[in-house]
Amino acid sequence: MDAYLSLWETYGGQMLSTFWTNMQLTFWAAIAAFALGTLLAVMRISPVPSLRWVGTAYVNIFRNTPLTIILTFGVLVLFGVFQVSLASDFNLNFFRIAIVGLTIYHAAFFCEAIRSGVNTVPLGQAEAARAIGLSFLPAAKIVILPQAFRGSIAPIGNVLIALIKNSTVATAGSVAEISGLMKTMIEFRPDVGILVFLTVAVFFVIVVIPVGLLTTWASKKLAVSR
Amino acid sequence: MSGSVLFDAPGPKARRRITILNIVAALAFIGFLVWVVKVLGDYGQLDAAKWVSFTQSGTWANYILPGLLNTLKAAAIAIATSMVFGFVFGMGRLAHNKVVNVLSSIVVEFFRSVPVLLMMIFFWIFFGRMGIVPSGDAPFVAVVLALTLYNGSVVAELIRSGVHGLPKGQREAGIAIGLTRGQSLRFIEVPQALVAMMPALLGQFVVILKDSALGYIINYNELLFNGRLLGTGNANVFQALLVVAVIFIVINFALTSLAQWVSTRVARRRAKADATEDEDAGDTGLMMPEAPGITGPNK
Numbered sequence: 300m301d302a303y304l305s306l307w308e309t310y311g312g313q314m315l316s317t318f319w320t321n322m323q324l325t326f327w328a329a330i331a332a333f334a335l336g337t338l339l340a341v342m343r344i345s346p347v348p349s350l351r352w353v354g355t356a357y358v359n360i361f362r363n364t365p366l367t368i369i370l371t372f373g374v375l376v377l378f379g380v381f382q383v384s385l386a387s388d389f390n391l392n393f394f395r396i397a398i399v400g401l402t403i404y405h406a407a408f409f410c411e412a413i414r415s416g417v418n419t420v421p422l423g424q425a426e427a428a429r430a431i432g433l434s435f436l437p438a439a440k441i442v443i444l445p446q447a448f449r450g451s452i453a454p455i456g457n458v459l460i461a462l463i464k465n466s467t468v469a470t471a472g473s474v475a476e477i478s479g480l481m482k483t484m485i486e487f488r489p490d491v492g493i494l495v496f497l498t499v500a501v502f503f504v505i506v507v508i509p510v511g512l513l514t515t516w517a518s519k520k521l522a523v524s525r
Numbered sequence: 526m527s528g529s530v531l532f533d534a535p536g537p538k539a540r541r542r543i544t545i546l547n548i549v550a551a552l553a554f555i556g557f558l559v560w561v562v563k564v565l566g567d568y569g570q571l572d573a574a575k576w577v578s579f580t581q582s583g584t585w586a587n588y589i590l591p592g593l594l595n596t597l598k599a600a601a602i603a604i605a606t607s608m609v610f611g612f613v614f615g616m617g618r619l620a621h622n623k624v625v626n627v628l629s630s631i632v633v634e635f636f637r638s639v640p641v642l643l644m645m646i647f648f649w650i651f652f653g654r655m656g657i658v659p660s661g662d663a664p665f666v667a668v669v670l671a672l673t674l675y676n677g678s679v680v681a682e683l684i685r686s687g688v689h690g691l692p693k694g695q696r697e698a699g700i701a702i703g704l705t706r707g708q709s710l711r712f713i714e715v716p717q718a719l720v721a722m723m724p725a726l727l728g729q730f731v732v733i734l735k736d737s738a739l740g741y742i743i744n745y746n747e748l749l750f751n752g753r754l755l756g757t758g759n760a761n762v763f764q765a766l767l768v769v770a771v772i773f774i775v776i777n778f779a780l781t782s783l784a785q786w787v788s789t790r791v792a793r794r795r796a797k798a799d800a801t802e803d804e805d806a807g808d809t810g811l812m813m814p815e816a817p818g819i820t821g822p823n824k
Contacts, residue, residue, distance in 0.1 A: 363777035365738035
């Protein structure tokens, strides 16, 4: 126990700051991936064949690629080969490239989450909207999208949880985040390795479980009764 | 078809607009591809020298195929063990025994919320340092164990929700013929739940295969690890990672397509089963007009 406490003294600050890096990765990637995912979802449900094709191709490619490859690609190829620079600072550059990688991967999942929400809306709703004289935009705004949004809360919550956990993979993109620090700590003190792992694991449990409960609650509370 | 919810059948004007938009979008996309090819060319990434190693048999025999084999090995074992784990803890979460139930819930919720990579790194260093497994095997054991704990927990949840989705009559019938709760779960409910959750289960196999690439971070010599080795050796990292990614995409796309196919099959089978059940109900109704309640409530 003393060994564990002394480890906290040495690494406590670093643990909090690297975990904060994970949260920042999650935050920016979530916003960007949600925006890109919405755009992709609109493309996939649009009546324009070429847009549909591009959206479907994007989702099929990136949903089936391991995130580890995408983030490794960021550091070895985007940075290593093409010298992509998103910031003059070395570490900030890797941080931003990792956000791009996380965004590209999770946008495919956000797209599918939003699309599955649209799919929960029965065709009769659109027909009823037309029957009472609403044209395309009002029908989408008043009748269809509000229901689609409610139907997609639960799947979006699942993608968000995956994103929080996947922020650890940024270690493959040379970002100093918590899984890398945990490795250093366990290598340094393997005798308290289990406690170190449990501590870091609890960090994630504390963040992930409330997000899960909140989205489940919201999706039930806002569920459209049919 | 999701498109039909939002959009009416287009008239002549809308059709013209769609055609124009279609061409503009296609041109924009082709323009993007041309730009990508041009950038690749400017950086010399399309030179034959960068690609020639993939026509040599040594590349495949020494790097890619052994890597792929290790990826598939880890994934296959993890699939089998996570099914067992999921079955045990799924039954645990459905058990009436409070202690078993709560313990299973804690285990499942914990491993579902912890990043797989954290578990992998922990098992890798910990097992290696403590000499629990030979240090050469530590990455492999860590990959399989971490994948099992996470995906097994997801499978446990799938089993639980699958069983909850069954009609109540299934369990009642099991108990009525004298089975215990556990027997009714094992022989009647879980097998049916397995059929219903087949598509989700196949989707989870894709997750396992994809997450096995995390082994790269803990030096497990799987496909990505070997691909990187190959790329840094031949100074063609871009090409090597691209080839590795394509292999993953092809396998996963095949699995995803299979999952979709199974999902439509399951849905169709269900629809058919419902239809025949309706007919049966109608028949018994006709034969026993005095007791329509018997066929009623379980619908």
